[in-house]
Amino acid sequence: MHLTAELDIRTLLFLVTLVGLLMALTMAVFARRFPHYPGAGWVAAADACIALGAYLIAMRGEFPDWLTTLPASALTLLGLLLNYEGLRRLLQERNAWFWSPHWLLLLLLPGSWYYTYVDPSVHGRVVVFSGVGCLAALLTTYMVLVPQRAADAPNLRPVAWVFAGFALMLLLRVFHTQDPRQVDDFMYAGALNAAVLASYIVFLILKDVGLLQACVRQLIADVERQARTDPLTRLMNRRAVMEQGERAFHRAVSGQAPMAAIMVDLDHFKRVNDEHGHQTGDAVLQGVARILQGSVRPGDLCARFGGEEFLLVLPETALAEAEQLAERLRLKVEQSSPEHCGGIACTASFGVAALADETRLEELISRADQAMYEAKHAGRNRVEVSQVDMRSSSSAASGSAGAAAAQRLGAE
Numbered sequence: 001m002h003l004t005a006e007l008d009i010r011t012l013l014f015l016v017t018l019v020g021l022l023m024a025l026t027m028a029v030f031a032r033r034f035p036h037y038p039g040a041g042w043v044a045a046a047d048a049c050i051a052l053g054a055y056l057i058a059m060r061g062e063f064p065d066w067l068t069t070l071p072a073s074a075l076t077l078l079g080l081l082l083n084y085e086g087l088r089r090l091l092q093e094r095n096a097w098f099w100s101p102h103w104l105l106l107l108l109l110p111g112s113w114y115y116t117y118v119d120p121s122v123h124g125r126v127v128v129f130s131g132v133g134c135l136a137a138l139l140t141t142y143m144v145l146v147p148q149r150a151a152d153a154p155n156l157r158p159v160a161w162v163f164a165g166f167a168l169m170l171l172l173r174v175f176h177t178q179d180p181r182q183v184d185d186f187m188y189a190g191a192l193n194a195a196v197l198a199s200y201i202v203f204l205i206l207k208d209v210g211l212l213q214a215c216v217r218q219l220i221a222d223v224e225r226q227a228r229t230d231p232l233t234r235l236m237n238r239r240a241v242m243e244q245g246e247r248a249f250h251r252a253v254s255g256q257a258p259m260a261a262i263m264v265d266l267d268h269f270k271r272v273n274d275e276h277g278h279q280t281g282d283a284v285l286q287g288v289a290r291i292l293q294g295s296v297r298p299g300d301l302c303a304r305f306g307g308e309e310f311l312l313v314l315p316e317t318a319l320a321e322a323e324q325l326a327e328r329l330r331l332k333v334e335q336s337s338p339e340h341c342g343g344i345a346c347t348a349s350f351g352v353a354a355l356a357d358e359t360r361l362e363e364l365i366s367r368a369d370q371a372m373y374e375a376k377h378a379g380r381n382r383v384e385v386s387q388v389d390m391r392s393s394s395s396a397a398s399g400s401a402g403a404a405a406a407q408r409l410g411a412e
């Protein structure tokens with residue numbers, strides 16, 4: 001039996017309409033639920049256009065010809081262009097005018113008009129539409145696959161390949177249609193025409209499923225990032241530093257490499273809040289976070305550990321280096337506090353500990369914390385080294401710096 005007798009074109013067109021509407025509805029619900037992804041709404045509109053275009057063609061013979069020819073093709077191409085626009089927005093891609101496929105409508109409209117009214121030919125219309133449709137799909141593939149976009153945009157590469165596959169089907173139809181006998185009547189236009197219509201269904205489903213999958217993956221990554229980031233200072237939070245620090249700790253222990261931790265606690269921070277308000281307190285925390293983050297090396301971990309407490313975990317760092325860094329930071333906080341800390345003076349106390357014979361990261365942090373409390377008790381605005389390190393290193397000098405300022409603060 002001949003394949004065209006089995007695949008009824010009108011039924012296929014109704015199926016394209018149904019699937020298009022279902023996918024449009026799905027994307028519209030997603031766009032409404034997650035306004036964070038504005039491109040999804042454009043893709044919903046794109047699916048609706050493709051569905052409507054297919055419906056108009058399916059109604060050939062029932063509706064006037066002027067409605068089922070040029071407007072049907074224009075709607076279907078508009079669907080492809082809206083898809084491009086939706087993906088561009090999802091990728092936060094800037095509009096590169098030259099590569100944008102919107103000008104293809106200017107090719108389709110006169111071409112379709114010519115083969116509808118001047119030299120009526122189904123064959124001509126199919127070639128014109130398949131040609132511009134193929135170009136639109138290829139330009140969309142190009143836009144998604146070319147890099148240079150915001151790092152946190154969803155990964156839509158699989159969707160790009162769906163567009164490439166669809167472009168290939170349209171291209172096949174352009175060449176196949178070169179034999180005019182294939183398309184005397186669109187409704188009996190041959191196996192390839194039926195296959196192309198079937199590929200619309202596959203295209204609609206695969207591109208939207210791929211897109212939803214990319215967005216969900218992106219949402220999960222966003223949630224995970226948020227769960228590991230302190231919203232006020234944008235530093236990693238306690239959970240994140242414990243996880244990453246644990247890995248660094250085991251690398252240091254197994255490689256017998258040095259490692260250090262510095263605990264930082266702002267001095268008299270309650271007073272800052274009480275006298276200047278919570279917003280100023282927040283600005284101080286942000287200012288100190290910037291100072292700390294801007295002073296460490298790329299492999300170091302800098303975290304907000306608690307309310308006004310910060311933790312630095314420093315792989316490949318020996319005690320003397322860590323102590324020097326802590327002293328540099330102490331001075332920076334003290335000196336740049338009016339400019340960074342919401343216009344008010346603020347200082348911090350530092351506790352330093354270097355890896356000795358600990359078996360867990362918590363033990364190292366606990367020693368740094370202990371040293372920080374010693375700095376508090378000794379008058380604040382100081383750097384103290386853990387007693388264990390003091391005993392094991394005769395070169396460790398502690399608590400010398402900032403004494404004058406500490407005495408001043410202590411006297412207040």
Ligand SMILES: Nc1nc2c(ncn2[C@@H]2O[C@H](COP(=O)(O)OP(=O)(O)OP(=O)(O)O)[C@@H](O)[C@H]2O)c(=O)[nH]1
Nearest residue numbers: 265266267268269270271273278279281282307308
């Ligand atoms: N503005 C602001 N304040 C915070 C935040 N988290 C904690 N705090 C405040 O930090 C203050 C900490 O006070 P304390 O623990 O008494 O410590 P302190 O006043 O800094 O005194 P010392 O640590 O002994 O120098 C409290 O007033 C908390 O409300 C925050 O996110 N924003």
